[in-house]
Amino acid sequence: MDIPRGILALMDPLSVYIHIPFCKSRCGYCDFNTYAGVEYLIDAYASAVCRELTFLSQNAPEDIPIKTIFFGGGTPSIVPEKYFEQIFDTIFRFYRIIDEAEISLEANPWPLTYLYLKRLRQLGFNRISIGMQSAIRSELRLLDRRHDFCDVSNAVEWSRRAGFENLNLDLIFGLPGQKVRDWMESLQLAVGFQPEHLSLYALTIEEGTVLGGQISKGLLPSPDEDIAAEIYEWTMEYLASEFTQYEISNWAHSMPDNSSPFCNHNLQYWHNQPYLGFGAGAHGWFDHKRLVNVLTPVDYIRAIGTHKKVHFPHTPATTEINLIDIETEMQETMMLGLRLTQEGVKSENFYTRFGKEMEVVFEKEISDLCSLGLLEWSPGRKSLRLSYRGRFLGNQVFLRFV
C-alpha cells in the first residue's frame, strides 16, 4: 500500500527552529535577518510566534512529535524569560515533545545574568550555545562585538551553575589581519572552559555588511585564505585528542561513556530531514516543500494577525513555497551529508530514501572527486565522505553536486 509521503514524514519526530530577530546592536560582519533597536516589538512578536505554533499544530493531520527545538537569531538571550515561558506553554500544549528532546538557546555573553539562565534552564532549555567568537579584545572590536572575554567567562560559569550540562562555544577564524597565535590563544581559552561542543566557523565576508564595505574600500585587508587554512589545520590537530570533529565546522567533546554531544538539531539539517521554522524569515523543509516566512518582524506580526486560510504545512506567515523535486533532494542530501566528516552520506540510507544507488546517480561526480583525492569511501564502501584534504575545499566539492 502506498502511504502518502507527507504522512510518512509526519511519523518521525521533527525539528523546530524558532527565529528571534532582535539584537542589541548589529555586528559589522553579520547579514542575518535581525534588527537592533526594535525590542519594543518583542511582546507582539512572542504572541505571534505562539499563534503560528498553534495554527500549524491545529491544521496538522496528526500530532507532531518534536525531537529538537532551537531558538536562534538574532540574539534569543535578550528576550525576557516570560516570553519563553509563553512560547514553551504553547509548544508543550500543542506538540508532542519526545523524552530527551534537545532544546537549545543561542546566547550572547552579554548581557546575561545567572538568574536569567537559571530560569531558562527551569523552563526546559537543556543546551546553550554561547557566541564567544574570540578571546582577543582587538578582534572582538573588529567584529563589533559588545562583550569581552570576562563576559564569556561569566556566561560559562553561570550557565554551568544554572544546570546547563550541554554547552557550545561559537568562535570565528579567518578575520582580516588575524594572527595564527591569536587564534591559538582564543581556542586554548575556549577549550579551557571544557565545553561539550565547539562550532568554529571561517568568516565569510558578506556583501552589504559594514565589514564588507571596509574591505572593499581598502580600509581593511581581505581575510588571508592561506592563514585561514593554516588555522584550520592546526585546529583539527589541536582538538583531535579531546574532541571528535563530526562536521566541517563542528566538534563534540569525547565523553568518558563514549557518548558524543553532537548538535542533534543541526544533524537534522545535515541529514536533510524535515524541520519546521517559525518566526520572521524562518525556513522550513517539510513534505518536499521548502517554506519561507515573511522577512521582517513587523510584516510577520501583521501576517499572523490576518487569519488567512491556508493548509498545513503553510501558515499565514508563509510567503514562499518551493517544491523540491527528487533530483534536487538527492543533490541536497549529498551537499549536506558530505559536511559530516565522519559519517558522510551512508549508501544504505541513500538507497532506502531514493530507491537508487548514490554511486549510480552521481557516478561522474563521485569518480572525479575521488580521483582528485577530495572524497573517499569508508571501509566496505558503506559511506562516502570528505577526505582530509577535501575538508579544506568543502565548498568546491559540494558545488559539484548542484
Ligand code: SF4
Ligand atoms: S549578535 Fe549575532 S545575530 Fe546579532 S548582529 Fe551580532 S552576529 Fe548578528
